[in-house]
Amino acid sequence: MAVADIYHAILAFKHKEIADLVQKELDLKTDVSGILNDGLIAAMDELGRQYSQGALFVPEMLIGALSMKNGLGVLKPILARTNAQPKGIIVIGTVKGDQHDVGKNLVAMMLEGAGFKVVDIGVDNDTAAFVKAITDNNADIAALSSLLTTSMPAMEKIVTELKEQVSGVKTMVGGAPTSMAFAERIGSYGYGGDGPEAVETARKLMAL
Ligand code: B12
Known part of the structure; x- marks a missing residue:
């Protein structure tokens, strides 16, 4: 074995x-x-x-x-070891038009393991779904996943609309077609290339 x-x-x-x-x-x-x-x-x-x-x-x-x-x-x-006091609350989901969830699920688990409370809203989410989960859970961070170049515009739209609709929440993005340069261009606070980078970025965002 x-x-x-x-x-x-x-x-x-x-x-x-x-x-x-x-x-x-x-x-x-x-x-x-x-x-x-x-x-x-x-x-x-x-x-x-x-x-x-x-x-x-x-x-x-x-x-x-x-x-x-x-x-x-x-x-x-x-x-996901249990921490009495979460390091922060993160809503994570794949954006509208995109059904890929393997990477998102992995990132969600790594974030939980690092002591964050993670609310996973699944795939194919529009701004309203993120806004509801963020406000229901008083989240600090919205983490958006996209695996398709065709769902990148949805990611940009959601990041822009979250800034307008929810005060205080910071966005981070990830998924194969995304990058730090893309995150900066669409006005997202952070980017992660894999699970460990997602944890590092989430920690940085909590310290802002
Ligand atoms: C599995 C898979 C599928 C499965 C998805 C099953 C599921 N439940 O997720 C199925 C078969 C359903 C599928 C469907 C499609 N797929 Co597909 N799929 C893949 C594949 C082979 C693997 C993706 C994967 O799971 N990777 C493993 C995980 C661990 O890696 P990851 O997702 O990249 O995640 C990591 C990082 O990106 C990052 N990350 C991910 N999310 C986040 C979020 C945050 C916040 C952060 C910080 C980091 C982060 O951390 C993760 C862990 O390291 C890729 C090719 C590839 N090699 O990537 C194509 C791929 C993504 N698919 C592709 C396509 C085209 C499609 C379809 C359109 C095919 C079709 N004609 O129907 C449909 C679209 C369906 C839809 N509307 O979403 C293309 C996309 C091309 C493009 N540039 O847009 C790819 C690249 C294949 C290819 N080369 O053509 N697919």
Whole structure:
């Protein structure tokens, strides 16, 4: 039993076995970041590479996303240690027109693990959905995810409208087509390229 077994099981679309394999690695005291990076994320990257080359199609990618969800479900309690006093409250969601949620879910878990209270509003969110969640939860930060170049305009619109409609909330953005330069151009306070960077950015925003 090794982390590579998780990687190969995901590539073999054995999504029902992933939770057990991850649990077995945890029982063996394997480092959580190794399971995450070399097992789950590496396999998703490889599926993504094959999908981009046209070797895989949407149904296979959905099974890949399910494997990721099953594996992350087992890691969640470890990544999200409970803090009595949250470091801040973050509403996270994928923007309108975009159904991708694997990266967002991962970022949400890393933020929870770093002591933030995270309210995940899922995918395909417009400004009104963010505004409601921010005001209902008295959030400090709105974290927006976009994986499609076609959903980047929605991200810009939401960032602009949040500034107009909710005072005090800071936005941060992420997802493959985004960048620090894009975040600056649309007037967002921050950007993160992956989970650890998301945590670092959220900490900086809380200190502003
Ligand atoms: C899985 C996948 C799907 C799955 C999504 C399943 C799900 N539940 O998420 C399905 C099959 C449904 C899908 C559908 C589509 N997809 Co798709 N998909 C992918 C794929 C292969 C992997 C994405 C992924 O999960 N990556 C793994 C995670 C861990 O990485 P991540 O998402 O990048 O997240 C990390 C960072 O970006 C960052 N991050 C993410 N969010 C946030 C948020 C914040 C606040 C911060 C700080 C950081 C952050 O941290 C994360 C962790 O490190 C990518 C290709 C790729 N290699 O990325 C294409 C890709 C994104 N898809 C693409 C396309 C075109 C589509 C479709 C339009 C295809 C179609 N013709 O139907 C549809 C669109 C559906 C829709 N309306 O959203 C294109 C986008 C091209 C573009 N430039 O716009 C890509 C790049 C593939 C390609 N090369 O063509 N897709």
